Amino acid sequence: MEAITNKPFRKICKQYGADILITEFIASDALSRDIKDSIIKMDFEEMERPLGIQIFGNNAESLIKATQIAEKENPDFIDINWGCPVKKIAGKGCGSGIMNNIPKMIELTKAVVDASNIPVTVKTRLGYCEESKPIVEIAERLQDVGIQALSIHGRTRSQMYKGEADWTLISEVKNNQRMSIPIFGNGDIDSAEKAIEYKNKYGVDGILIGRATIGNPFIFLQTKELLEGKSPTIIPIAEKVKVCKYHLDQLIELRGEKNAILEMRKTYSGYFKGLSNFKPHRIKLVSSTDYKEIQNTFEDILELYSNN
Numbered sequence: 001m002e003a004i005t006n007k008p009f010r011k012i013c014k015q016y017g018a019d020i021l022i023t024e025f026i027a028s029d030a031l032s033r034d035i036k037d038s039i040i041k042m043d044f045e046e047m048e049r050p051l052g053i054q055i056f057g058n059n060a061e062s063l064i065k066a067t068q069i070a071e072k073e074n075p076d077f078i079d080i081n082w083g084c085p086v087k088k089i090a091g092k093g094c095g096s097g098i099m100n101n102i103p104k105m106i107e108l109t110k111a112v113v114d115a116s117n118i119p120v121t122v123k124t125r126l127g128y129c130e131e132s133k134p135i136v137e138i139a140e141r142l143q144d145v146g147i148q149a150l151s152i153h154g155r156t157r158s159q160m161y162k163g164e165a166d167w168t169l170i171s172e173v174k175n176n177q178r179m180s181i182p183i184f185g186n187g188d189i190d191s192a193e194k195a196i197e198y199k200n201k202y203g204v205d206g207i208l209i210g211r212a213t214i215g216n217p218f219i220f221l222q223t224k225e226l227l228e229g230k231s232p233t234i235i236p237i238a239e240k241v242k243v244c245k246y247h248l249d250q251l252i253e254l255r256g257e258k259n260a261i262l263e264m265r266k267t268y269s270g271y272f273k274g275l276s277n278f279k280p281h282r283i284k285l286v287s288s289t290d291y292k293e294i295q296n297t298f299e300d301i302l303e304l305y306s307n308n
């Protein structure tokens, strides 16, 4: 996820049990033009494997070039994003914007597969809009041009993030006799319990968890525990504070203090969800621009909520 699954956060997710990691999406145009921010987004550590570098684009030339550049980083796979619904991306025919031109989607995917020496996977949606959800056919055609796994977010491009994700079509793809590649389901998984329930109900090979991981990498540990028949660990507040501090410090190393402090703001509600009378602390965390003040707030939280 853009501006979320940077290296520090991916490493934390890995430590808590995420099986497969994928970078933020990276514009193939920017990669081919050697833009520094895009190059940095490809960086990962050995402990993160298996890891995919995710690219997006709307033309074969830049997608092929980006594939070759990304491959030099030696990831385990290249993931193509045909799922992003955001106007500035989809409006240019990137991400799920391509879903109103399926032949082009297949042609560009084939170009990437042909250019790549490592597995290529795809992340996409059900279709372009309510009237057009051809994901079963798309999945077959993507498999036919050589992708090695498919992740499906159970919404259309037009839906953006509205309504509820529909997993029935994801399940139809998985149950299609023609399909042999792994199918991963995605959309609205917000607890370990729901992850297991959906995996069993819809029979997918794996589950992608997005928004519910923000400030909550612990969801991976809890899901694994449930999968093994154990009760999910309730994470003590001291551990949450420790992880949150580590997240901030690692992000400062990557992005510099000013940027990291701003970027961390979207994570605090997740880390400290459910704490009573937390509002004054949250306001401090999301308004402070001073590292020391943030550290002091962490100390206050520890002192006040350690028994939680």
Ligand SMILES: Cc1cc2nc3c(=O)[nH]c(=O)nc-3n(C[C@H](O)[C@H](O)[C@H](O)COP(=O)(O)O)c2cc1C
Residues within 6 Å of the ligand: 001, 002, 003, 004, 023, 024, 025, 054, 081, 083, 123, 153, 186, 187, 188, 189, 208, 209, 210, 211, 212
């Ligand atoms: C802030 C934000 C950034 C995202 N960036 C990406 C991205 O870079 N690549 C991608 O495949 N999906 C991205 N997504 C979509 C998520 O991966 C996921 O498909 C979507 O949020 C639905 O899953 P969820 O309900 O578990 O969050 C992003 C979502 C959000 C909210």
